[in-house]
Amino acid sequence: MVRESWTSRTGFILAAVGSAVGLGNLWRFPWMTAENGGSAFLLLYLLIVLGVGVPGLLAAFVIGRRSNRNPVGAFKSLAGSRVWTVLGALCVLTSVILMSFYSVVGGWILRYFLESATGAYFAAPETHFASISYGAEAFGYQLAVLAATSLIVAAGIRRGIEATTKVMMPGIVVLLIGLAVWAARQPGAAQGYEFYLRFDGTYLAENFLAILGSAAGQALFTLSIGSGTMITYASYIDDDRSLPLDASAIAVFNLGIGILAGLVVFPLLFSFASGPTEGGPGALFVGLAGAFASLPGGRLLGGVFFLVVLLAALTSLISMLEIPVSFLVDEFDLERSTATGGLFALVAVTGGVNAFSPAVFTLFADQLVNLLLVLGLTGFMVYTAWVLGPAAIDEYLKGAGPISRPLVVPWRYAIGTVFPAFLLFTFYADVAALVGLAAGRGLLVVTALLTLLLLVGVARRSVSDTRPQLNESAD
Template sequence: MSQTQRDTWTTRVGFILAAVGSAVGLGNVWQFPFQTGANGGAAFIVVYLVAVFLIGFPAMLAEFVVGRRAERNPIDAFVRLGHRNWRIVGVLGTISAFWILSFYSVVGGWVIRYILGSARGSYFSGSEAYFGSISAGPEAIFFHAVFMALVIGVVAFGISGGIERSTKLMVPSIVLLLGGLAVWASTLDGGAAGYVYYLSPDVSALRANIWTILPAAVGQAFFTLSLGMGAMITYASYLGRDDSLPADGATIVVLNTLVGLLAGLVVFPILFSLGVEPGSGGLGAAFITLAGAFAQLPGGRILGVAFFVVLLLAALSSAISLLEVVTSYLADNTDVSRPRIAVGLGAAIFALGIPSAFGLSILGWYNAIAYNLLLPLSVLCLLLFVGWVDAGDAVTELRRGTGLSESSALAWLWFVRTIVPLGVLVTLLLGLQTLAVDAGLLANPVV
């Protein structure tokens, strides 16, 4: 199938907003503030920002050059580029997308349930008990199905008619709603301590906990930028030849990072104004602690609905990109209609996610596999391909549609060959260590 026969973005803004939507997901609004709280506050922010711009941005450009040059899904892209043996990289990214969406959808179902619960004030008498009642079991499975149905509905309409149109609405809505909540949070008594915790790094804490913070920060960078999932390869495959990949990539990274930071400006003033310990609550933190906060604040029902609507839009915008990764492969290689492909794959992903709807321990295991193994391994393999196998063509593709000098492109290539893979490798090894400790294979951390 030629590029002219494939659906494409109708505008550059459409691509940027779709990619930002992929990046601005639950990782930003659900996990980012509480990863920050669990890893030392502003100390985590410092490492995270370094990871985003020195590791995440170059890695995103690596995915872009593969996707646009090949004009194919993540698996076929490597075949199209003449490196069939490297298609395992695309397979790994596609598996990552499939795996992540299976449990991500369960959390998306929680969000839908919390929108309803906020409107009714259902959790006001006990946020922890309410979360326990809706986060596992038949009700969690039902709303897991509802969320997947929404994702399938968007992807079934294609790139321009479904994904681009929906993200043009969702991404600005996320920013406006979060901005409004951040302004409101700044008026809370006691909230100033939250800004200090969030924005004033403790250098001694950073030095003492760097080996704990590093894998969490890099994993968060991958998750929030949708790297290692095949999403950016897929989205770039629908991109025009004249678009500037560095400019688009920088825009996406900056917007995504600002949304993540904005989410923290909402969460931490609320928590500190009510004396809630940052990072408490684990995977259910955004639901237990913030729902408990809304229960104590004037206008809590309205605030709760607004916050969880933001969370739902963020979840949908990312989930759409994950389903598109796996859908694009069959759409490129079969005559089956896109709606049927989306429904069939969505059903399979729903089935894979059912076990994670039976308890936080199972969902946490799904999440740990993604963070500590699948994403860093997928990104590392892609970097090795772009940096050492496809280097010359990658540099040419990066410069296409830009005024980027050859020396600047070669500087990017040097990063992709050396600094970025080294950082990802360290993260992968630390992540494997974490998995081994959690599984009881190691009694104590190595570092």
């Protein structure tokens, strides 16, 4: 079966940015920012996106383009050890878990977009959200969003994913800019900006570990790294593209849209709701619904806002679904339409559990996904640095410009040491918090370093078996 590719760099970047932006910036970002001290969270999030996210994107890009396969196929074709194929399988599992709760939120957004025409959520926003967020109706809207996503993915890379995101992404940006200008004129805008942008060093120092884990998880969530999305998308890239340039562009676009979303959400929460204390998964729906209810033309404004969020949700769901679809197409030679239909049925079941159970939804959306994404990206980095090694440098340099070429060796060793150590530190900090252990920073550092040494040891032992496959891939 002939494998598709992107028709242009613009198409690839817009699709990747669409995957990165999604609900991570418009739904999860305000929620996580509100629960983690506002500007304190924002600072760590920005540093992690630029300092860890861009190198991590590059690692995923190198694996994807080097193999021209899905995550499972990538590690199977490049690695001589089954240990690394397990990492590819983890990507497929993570994508299914992501879709399982993400599609529920997509259903909420679709419903709010439709209800904006009547103002159905205006009278009692909190009560309304509580009544529609879980149950049979939530499941029905979830299925509608999954069906739309499946139709786009089934149409293929060029006619489905690329064509759709080329329309959706400019629309999202234009509408967000308009909403940000409007939000700046609301009565509580100054308070919202202060919470969001004024740095609070005391809060950061007192809650550093908790904020760090949340910021790392959010950064990986919004950039779509750790789940295999960028491995899959990069597998459709031509060899003449500059991977460092593309990774930087995607990260910058993602940051810009995320910050822009905050400039919309927080002024409105302080103007028309009780501020960011209305946290949790429903923050977007409860706080902002009240804002639109109190404004002239609120139905129109609500419709525009939830249209933006709905488009963002679809662009992310498309990228998530493409991971297991590409796996079934590449590894089992299934028709794209057949693979998409089978996965629609699977996620309808796993997502249905989330649609009916708030406890399962919270576990998936707030805790499990952070841990899986951190583990995934740690594996990508160690594999790229220590297993691919020189082959990774060769792949990085294809199409690279004069600015990025001198950075290739520092990049390789940073993703093999410093960055995975940092990610493992946040992973163990999150696990300790989840199970209620009071682990000190020293213990977390030692545990992270020992784990990294173990992973590097496994990687180095597999190099001798990997080398023949690497040479064949290079040929």
